[in-house]
Amino acid sequence: MGKDDKIINELQEKEYEAGFVTDIETEVFPKGLNEDIIKAISAKKGEPDFMLDFRLKAYRYWQEQEEPNWALLKYRKPNFQEISYYAAPKNKAKYNSLDEVDPEIIDTFNKLGVPLEEQKVLSGVAVDVVMDSVSVHTTFQTTLNDLGIIFCSISEAIREHPDLIKKYLATVVPYRDNFYAALNSAVFTDGSFAYIPKGVRCPVELSTYFRINQANTGQFERTLVIADEGSYVSYLEGCTAPQRDENQLHAAVVELIALKDAEIKYSTVQNWYPGNKDGVGGIYNFVTKRGICKGDHSKISWTQVETGSAVTWKYPSTILKGNHSVSEFYSVAVTNNYQQADTGTKMIHVGRNTKSTIISKGISLGKSSNTYRGLVDIKKSASNARNYSQCDSLLIGDKCGAHTFPYIDVDNSTAITEHEATTSKIAEDQIFYCNQRGLDTESAVSLIVNGFAKEVLSKLPMEFAAEAKKLLSITLEGSVG
């Protein structure tokens, strides 16, 4: 038992490895939120009038709302007037080649193990780097342009493709959706936009890296991915943030739209600063992610690896509207120290013969709390809908919590839903078996945890899987050899 305790202690004391601050000049708006700030953000971005209207409507709605408190989370509510709603690197000219990019930025990504050049050359991933709020660099633009794929920052899309924005923005997550979606709609500064035209299979994996950099700046990202009829896209998002002692707020909105026969694969690795081992600092992550399988035979799959953030409140959801549409949700959430995660998914079945699969793996360490909260809602029209959910939790240490709160609402008699959940610790006999085969306890724990999460990790695209394993090992270090 002594050895186990030692390993657990080591895990709990693991400091955040990606904690550093990039020193770039940034332009920051004064703290606080009012209509003038929103007008200033909109003006700064050179947005058309309809966007300003949208922002103001969202802001007015947000003012009437109260912060939700139904999640199993305990945190100090952020003071929304103490946050600066706009921060942009001052030096924001568009670069043509990598050499022109501020060397500090390049350095930051090198520290994170995301060498831009290397990625560009070796992995064939087009990276739309988001440093704070303004898109700095986009690669592989030419290849994508040739296919008619639009992949740019959302600000650019608002300026260049207002018709697409008008048609699709906020159709999946309307500004009235929830408190944080309303806030995001009012103040979002940047994010990514992708449009895959009819019948095009996107040849590369679209990818963005988010990074909260300016201290005390809430990050409000807005992502919109549209896959037109018969198209396919795999979209990756990864996040890390530097070490800060004040809680930073992140309230992103992600919208995915899959039209007839289209498929969107959305993968994310989240490793924001979780706070130190005493629970000081860390990111508040209140995200609304939702996709709609709008057309028949469309498919959306979510894969997420959550290792960071002090507080996570995140439910990637899919509305299965098209007949025969399919959605999958694969998630690994690891919480350590005082981290709290209330995360899961919603599968809303509307169309006939729709199918959804939910696989969720939660791993709790230290004094953390890890909650799965998911909804499977089979509407009356969803004949022959099928759902399978499986939520497994692993507890490492006796001070953490693992919770499972599924909601299953069925309105159709031909639907079949199944839900299973288990909670357990790593069994002594499993460790004993590994020991017997010559593995020390440390490697055994690592092996078992990796095996536990493998079902989900294997769903990640190749390029991402390596990083996900790395993040898991950072969180679990001490046990991973």
Place this chain on the structure above:
Amino acid sequence: MTQTNIKNKTFADLYSGTKDFLLPNIVRKKSTNLFDKIKLPNNKTENWRKFNSDSIFKHNYKLGKKLSVETKDLDSLSFFEPSGNYVILVNGFFHSGNVKNTDLNNNIFIGSLKDAQKTHSEIISGRLNTQNTETENYFSVLNDAYAKDGAFIYVPENVILDEPIYIMHFIQSDNGNIFSQNRNLIIAGKNTAFKIIHTYHSLSSDFSFNNSLTDIFADEKAQLEYYLFEGEGNTAAHVNNININSEKGSSFKSNIVTFCGSVVRNNIYAEFKNEFAEVNLQGIYMPDKEQTVDNFIEIKHAKPNCRSNQIFKGIIDNKAVAVFTGKVFVAKDAQKTDSAQSNQNLLLTDYARVHSRPQLEIYADDVVCSHGSTTGQLDNEALFYMKTRGIPEKRAKTMLMKAFLRDVTDKINVTGYREYVNFLISKRLKGQSPESLCSVKVCPSC
């Protein structure tokens, strides 16, 4: 007595000007103060999300009076033995009771809680105001504040009873919609073993709303089997609060049959007060028409080495709604907890609905907890197999549904009662409407 519209006023107003409450005033005062904090549940109240409260609150009510039942009403309840141990209550008031006269059970008490407060005050004190305010249950607070009577069962140390004890509640209206409350207390002393059959029936066609609260204490090494039958008609709403306190080494097994009722909510809260205890909750429900059955279960593993098990199965017909919330809470030091939970639903029509929320909240690491929930229809392959063997489709379906429920009903350990339940189920599956079956006029023998 004037009728009060609940939407505008509260249930508490029905009691203005009445006296003789069960709980001491000092406790009641605490409860009435809670009404500022705990409001009538609506669909925004997380724990009552899908509870069909409107169908209760739309009615006007007056308080149910102390009325009488006729023996012919009892005749149809074939499982009941008039010579056995029983207590009969009408609208929450004690009506009659019997303790079978044997040498062994001289000290057994089966009767009115109000009366027992005078004779058994030492045993009762400390066991009456145990309610758990965390769950924000309006109705249990209401019961604390205004209940006037109910059943009291006390089986003292080392007594083992072979025959069951019956607690039978009847709702009866002389005229108009009635609201009634009952407060029951069951104490299973150290090393006791016995069974309780607790039933609810309604004898009138006026709308009634019954708010019950039963506190159950399973003392050290007690073995208690608790069978609950909810058979009020289509015009009866029932909120049934059951609190179970399990002491060291005790075993509590319950079997809940929610056969009919317009809106039925079972709030079951079980807490392990000491180690090595076991709680086993099973239930079936068969709502029809526009009925709602809402089972809300919370099991608190406060101590290590305890075991809990939940199996709830339902067949939902017509436009009925079934809600299941089963929460297992494992406290920080409750190591070696073993908990399993399963909820299975069969939907018979496209208008029937199921809301299932099996929940686990776990703060200890050396535990084995699992839950499962399924909702669907009969297995087509099984149906096909039976048809190829010459069984007509309708019959095959009935057989499969019966088998589905039998999982639970076969565990009933009292032959007469089990036969009664199985008889009702088979009648019901053959298409007989629940209200005709819920009337106490139906029996296997007549």
